[in-house]
Amino acid sequence: MSDTHIVGKRVPAANANEIVTGQARYCPDIDLPGMLFGKLLYSPYARARVIRLDVSKARKIPGVAAIITHADIPGENSYLYAAADQPLLVIDEVRYQGEALAAVAAVDEHTADIALAAIEVEYEQLPGIFDPVEAMHPDADQIVPGEKNVLSSHSFSTGDVEAAIATADVVIQNKYQTQCAEHAFLETEGGVGLVEDDGRITVYSSCQAPHRDRMQIARALAMPESMVRVITPSIGGAFGAKDEAHVQIHAALLAHATGQPVRLIRGRRESILTHVKRHPFIVEYTTAATSDGKLVAVKARAIADAGPYTNATQEVLHKFGEFVGGPYKIVNLEVELIGVRTNNPITGAFRGFGAPQAAFVYESQMDDLARKLGMDPLQIRLLNGVETGTKTYTGVLIREGSAMKASLRKAAEMIAWQKRHSCERQPAPHLRRGFGIATTIKGSGAGRGIADHASAALEMHRDGSVILHSAAADMGQGIVTVMTQIAAERLGIDLASITVTNADTSRSPDAGPTCASRQTMVSGNAVLKAANTIRDSLLTMAARKTKTEKHRLDLKVGHLTIDGKPHELSVKDLALRASNWGIPLHSESLVHFEYPEDAPMATYRFAQEVFQFGTQIAQVLVDCETGQVTVERLIAVHDAGKMINPGGVYGQIEGGIAQGIGYALTEELIVEAGLTQNPSLENYIVPLSLDIPEIEIEVLEIPEPFGAPLGAKGIAESPLVPTAPAIRNAICDAINKPLYRLPMTAERILSIGDD
C-alpha cells in the first residue's frame, strides 16, 4: 500500500467541525421531554458502617420522582469489570470516600440537591486502613468481608536471578514511590437513561466500552441484554477511567424506576472523588550489571494500592510486570506483583495501564546505573536494547523491534546528544540545566487471555456513499477518523462519502472496549476486512463490465483503474450496477486479534504481542533556590507502525507528553486518611499551555508485520510513558542528585537538593 490516497494523509478529525462549533452533543447536552435530573448521595467518610439509611422524608419532597437505594435494585447490585465486589449502591458499609448510597431523580437539579440533603444517614465511623503495607499484614482488618486484603498476588521469574545478582559487578537497589493520579478529562462522567415504548431501556453513556456497559446495565436491571441499548454520544475524553462503568448504570436504574428519561452527570468534585485513579505503586527494584554496563538481572517487588475494590488492579499489575524490565534484553528477571485493598480511592485503568509506573522505575535505574559506571546514558541503553527477534523476559518474541534503537538514535541526533553539555549549564547562579533520556516499551491489544475482537459493518449504497457502523467508542482519540480513512482507501472513495454512526449496541456488534491502544488495530482490521468484501464485489462488477481480469483492476480516488490507468467507470457507476445486479454491497466483519502459537501460554497472563517503542529527551532548567523545574525542550521519537492519520498520531504524542509532564512534576491526588484533599482542578495541578514546551516530534514509520491493518498500530498510550523518567533523568543531571518519588514537585526537589 505504498501509493495510498487517503491512508497516511493528514486529515481533520471526523467530527472536528461539530466539536469546535458547539454542535457536538455530549451527555450534558441531551435534553429530552419530561427529563428528570439524577444525583447520587456520596459518602463523606472513607470507612463507615451505615447504621440507618432513611429516604422516606426525601421521597415526599415535591418534585422528587424517585429515590433508590440498594434495596431497590432489581438485579445485581454490583459493577462488573474484573470482579463483582463493588456495589452500585452501598448496603451496610462505605469503604472509600465518595461511594454512593442512594440515587435521586427529581424535576430539576435544585430539587435533587434538596432531596439529597433530606436523606437521613446515620454512620458509625470505622478506622480505615490507608497504608497498603499495613493492609497486607495477616492480622489486618478485612476491608471487604470474606475477601483477602491482598486481592492479587503473582510472581514471575526467569533465569537465576539470585545467582546473577551475586556475581554481578554492579548492583543498584532503590525504592520508588508513584502517586495516585487523576485523569482530569474535560467531560465528567455522565449518562442519560430512558424507557422506550416497548419497555426497552436506552442509555446514552459517556464511556469507552458500550457493550460492557450494556452487560452491566442489564444485570443491574435483571433484564436481558437484548432489552438494553447503549449509545455513545460525543465523549469529552476518558483516558481509561470510563472503561469501567460509573453513573450510566444509575441513570438506567432511575429511568427504569420512574419511566421517565433521567440525566445523571457527575460534578467535577464528585468525579474526582469517585472514579478510578492511576494506581499508586511502591516498588523495590534491583538492577544488576557487569562493569561494562551489560544488564544481567532485574528483581522487582511492586505493591499497588487498589482502594477497596478490585477493578483493573490485577491487569494493571500484570502490565507493570510485563514491562518491568523495560525494552532491554534481560535473561534473569524476577518480579512480584501485589495488589492490596485499602480505604483509599479506587484505582483502575489510566492511559498506560501500569507501564508509566514501570518506566519511571526502570529508566531511573538505567540512569543511576550509567552514572555509577560513568557511562553515557544513551550508550548503556543501546547496549542493552531489544531488537527484532529478541525474546523478551516474558517469553514473547518481538517481531518488529527495530524502533527501539532507531528511536534512541534519532532522538539523540535531534538534540545533538553528544554535544548537549556544551550549552550553558548554569545560566545564573541559582539555575542548573540538565538533559535526560528515557526509552520505553508499550504494547497494543488487550493481551492474551482477554477477549480481543471487533466487528464493523459497512454498507455501500447505490450512489456510492457508505455507512459504517462500529461500536468502537471515540473519546476524542480519533478512531472514527482512522476507520473512515481505511474504508475510503479500500473502496476508492473520498472521506465525505462515508458516514459513521455513533457506537450503538442496537446496530453495531461488539468492538470491545476502547483501551490498550487496540482500536486502530482491531477495529481497523474489522473495517479493512468489511471494506475488502465490498471492494471485491465492486471489482467483480468491474471485471464483468470491462472484461478484464480482476487482478489488473483497482479503485482510486472515485474511479476504476486498469493497470493503474484511470478508467471512465466510477465507483458510483459500479455501485449502481452492483446494486441493480443484486451483488451484495454490505459486509459485516468480525476480527479476532489472533495470538500466535508460540505465545508463552503457561507463564505470563495478558502478555501483548505488538509493541510500540519510543524515546524522549527532556531539557530542563532547575531553579535550585525554589525547586521549580522548567521543561525547556522535549524531543519525542515514537514508533506508530504505518500512520493512518498523521494528525492524530502527532496529537496523541503531544497530548501524552502533556499528561506525562503533569505526572512528572505536579499531578498528585493528595489523600489523607482516605480523604481526598484536592478534589478540584484548582488544586489538582494539571499542566496548561504555558507549562508545556514546543514538543519536537519524529515518528518512525516501521510497518508492523503482525496482525496490524496496513501495518498500523496504536499510539494512544505510548507517548505518555517515557516523559516522567526523561524529566526525572534531566533533573538529576542538572542537580546531580537522584529522585525516587513522583511527582517531583518543587518542594520535593528542594528538600533533596539540601543534602
Place this chain on the structure above:
Amino acid sequence: MKPAEFLSPTTLNDALELKHKHGAAARVIAGGTDLILRMRAQVLTPSLLIDLQHAALNNIKVSDKYLEVGASLTISEVLQNTRIEDLFPAIHMACRKFAGPPIRNRATIGGNIVNASPAADLVSPLIAYDAEIVLKSANGERTMPLVTFFTGAGKTLLKDDEILTQIRLPLSAASTNAYFIKLAQRNSMAISQLNLTTRLNLNRQGLIETARIVLGSVAAVPMRAMAAEAMLVGEKSSEDLFYAAAAQARQEVKPISDIRASREYRLQMTQVLVRRALLESIANV
C-alpha cells in the same frame, strides 16, 4: 447551588440602596469568578445578587494626587492600561500572572480585594503602592489604606451596607523600582503559594527613601514586612543589604501549611524571593 435573585442596577446609587435594604443577604457581583464557585459550594448562599456591571465603576481617572481606579475594572482592563503600566508597573506584572485570559476578562480589581483571599495577586502590589480604598454606602463614604482593610482570611472591614467603589493610588508612590513575584505550581490558572511586591523609592543621592515589602499567602492577611522595610530606609542598595532584609522578612511572616505549600517552604521562599524582588526592583537603576 441555591438560586438567587439577580438585579442589575444602572446607577451606583441604586446599587447602594439595594445593599442598604438587603444588607448581608445581598452580595455584590462583578466578575463572579470566585463568588459563583463559593455559591456552588454552598459556602455563600445570598438570596440577592447585585450586579455592578452597569453601575459606572469601570473608569480610570487622574486627580491631582491620585490615580483613581474604578472597582469593577476587569483585570484585563487594568493590564491594558498604559498609565498603570508606566506609573505602577508592579500592578501590571501581577495582572500578567493573574489566572488566565478568560478569568482576567471577567474578574475585577475590586473583587480581588473584597474577596480577601490571603493569596490575592493584586493586593500585594496595591498595598506596596500605598493604595487607599473608597467604601460607599447609602449614608456616605469612607476611605482607608488598603493594608488596614483585611481582618482575617476572607474577612474585611466592609460593612453589610457598603460597596467598594474605588481604589486610589497615590501618585507620590509611583515607582518603577518595583517588582512582583508570584510563586505557584504552574504558570497560569494558579493560586499563589506566595506572592510579593517590593517597591523602593530612591532619593537624589540614590539612598532608599521609601521601601515596601508586601507579601501574600504567608499570613491570614496580605502583610508588610515592616522591620525588613525599616532596615532598607536611608541605606544604599546592595546585595548584602537585600540579603539581610530578606532574612528579616522571613522572621516576620507567619505562614501555614496548606494544600499548595508547607509552612517551611513558604518561610524559605520568603527569604529567597524577597531578595530576588529587591534586586529586580533596582535592576534598571
